[in-house]
Amino acid sequence: MTRENNPSFLNGVPELLILQLLKGREMYGYELVQAIRAATGEAIVLGEGVVYPVLHMLAREGALQSRRQIVAGRSRIYYTLTPNGSDRLAEIAGSWDRITRAIGGVLGEPRHA
Structure with missing residues (x-):
């Protein structure tokens, strides 16, 4: 059985995405929820119950x-x-x-210099 959104190996991804999106401009919590969804083409869908605790921890x-x-x-x-x-x-x-380069190597993708 395949999980379509947010597989368990994505630990740490909410923090990465939030920090990256806030690099460009300030945002409020729900705006970040929507921005993550849009920026990832809905491949990663994080609810407020994930985003707000990460925001509070980072603050x-x-x-x-x-x-x-x-x-x-x-x-x-x-x-x-x-x-x-x-x-x-x-x-x-x-x-x-x-990590992504290493996984790409295992999957047979060409390595970039």
Whole structure:
């Protein structure tokens, strides 16, 4: 049986995607849920129950900065990447690059220099 979305080997991917998307601009939680879905062509669909705990963890650890803003009568928390978050993104992205190259090698894909 094949799982179509979010196989278990994707641990760590929410953090990577959130940091990468916040690299470009600030966003609020639900906006990130939608941006992840759109950026991955719906191959990765993360609900609010996954995204918000990761946002809170990254903010606690200093990788994100947050600010509250009232929009149309509703309170939204916008997140931005901190220098610590940029460093963390570079580290995680480097690890994922090494992993995907290694898996590509096993699958018989040509290696890039």
